[in-house]
Amino acid sequence: MKNTFNPRSIKTATLFLSLVVFCLMHYSASAQKKKFKDYLLIGTSSLISGMLDGTIESISYHYDNGFKKRFSKVNDQFWNPAISWTNKYKNNDPCLGPKFMGSTNMFVCTTDAYHMLRTAKRATDALTLAYYVNQTCTDKITPKGKRWKRVAKDFLIVTAIRCVGFNLTYSLLFKPQAAPVL
Numbered sequence: 001m002k003n004t005f006n007p008r009s010i011k012t013a014t015l016f017l018s019l020v021v022f023c024l025m026h027y028s029a030s031a032q033k034k035k036f037k038d039y040l041l042i043g044t045s046s047l048i049s050g051m052l053d054g055t056i057e058s059i060s061y062h063y064d065n066g067f068k069k070r071f072s073k074v075n076d077q078f079w080n081p082a083i084s085w086t087n088k089y090k091n092n093d094p095c096l097g098p099k100f101m102g103s104t105n106m107f108v109c110t111t112d113a114y115h116m117l118r119t120a121k122r123a124t125d126a127l128t129l130a131y132y133v134n135q136t137c138t139d140k141i142t143p144k145g146k147r148w149k150r151v152a153k154d155f156l157i158v159t160a161i162r163c164v165g166f167n168l169t170y171s172l173l174f175k176p177q178a179a180p181v182l
Helices: 007-031 036-061 063-070 081-088 113-138 144-173
Strands: none
Touching: 036 063, 036 113, 036 144, 081 113, 113 144
16 A cells, blocks of 8 residues: 655645634734734643644554654553553453553543543643633623624634644654555
């Protein structure tokens, strides 16, 4: 199977998406007298969420030829989802039951990278949402009829930032390496 990844086009797409994010933020900030710093926490947490998601996808679907190529010394028992899922069980054997109370449900985020990263991503998304809702509820500047337009613009900006984060990890940092042609 031929490698379909073109590093130049991925870098160009990421750069283009970053430029679009900057333009959207500038337009939104000037149109609504919203300052760049207002997007700092939301934008940063969205970028981190995208990077966490890209890492989750990379370890799930490109562990050996993507993630492991970049970080060759990581502990496979913790990072490789193909085997790390067994960490939540005694002696890594599902027949023996949970390793400790909560290891298969509420504390599963402590057993392997996949669950740890998903928990971190959810917490980051919850922080972003809670902060945004708090900002929107306390913002008295935007007239009532224009709030949905503001929410739509902010949604586009935050989503674009998240996509940049995802592409930075999934398509650039942990890009699958082509198998050598024999």
